[in-house]
Amino acid sequence: MADQSRGFVRALGAATGHVLASLRWLGTRLVAPLRTGDGPNEFRLSSVETHTTTIDGDTGWAHRPPATLRCPECGDEILQADSSAPIDCPRCRVDLPADRFTDLDLLALTCPVCRSGMQYGRRHPEFGVPEWANCPNCQYHWEFKHSY
Template identity: 45%
Template sequence: MAPFEAIYRVGRDILERLVNPLRADEQISQFTLSVPEAQTTTVDSVQGERFRPPAVFRCPNCDADIHQQQPLSDADCPKCYRTFDQWTTDDLELVRMTCPRCESEMKHGRRHPKVFDGPEWASCPSCQYHWDLDHWF
């Protein structure tokens, strides 16, 4: 009986070592097996210009940071008091975009630089929140 018991224990230990990495971890709420650079979906995603994350632009007059919380609202420079409407912010230098969920700095970029002047996407490296400009073509 002892040889069968030893074989059983060794087999069980090997099986546990193979299965343990595949078990769900209660501490991880969002899990994906894909490589981060190849992911096409994120934990939370929105589309459209009106849902663009808060942005910080550089004032062309005085180089101050201009915070624009809502993408369709005017942006006021805190130093020279110049006002930029929603349509002229694309002409300003974008300093950073802030994640609306965790307030981390987001990675952002353009896919069609000859078509759009402003950012077309932004992803948060901390919480995986993602924003995409709505493409109609």
């Protein structure tokens, strides 16, 4: 009878260990999408379900979100993924340098975190570029850094 009790205790211990390992694995999988991995904050609560602000954001023209511009020749949409990338139309092959950004119509800014359309605007009339952009989906925020 003692051998049966020891066998049962061993089996119960193994099952408990397996359940705990499974719960640990599940917890890691659930938390993983929320982790940023760098900096003092370990979580990025920026999903729509959390309805909270996020620690994600950038400052400066070099970190401007991807922009969709109107082609001056054919009217097609041009994606400028990076503020320093050339502006080249895939339809008519217009190829402009990045500094011609202000000469073109800005159609949209795309959030680099969740790829949603961003709200954007200017604060000062003398600037011909967006000075801020905010994602209504994940609350990512970008600011154009300038001196007054």
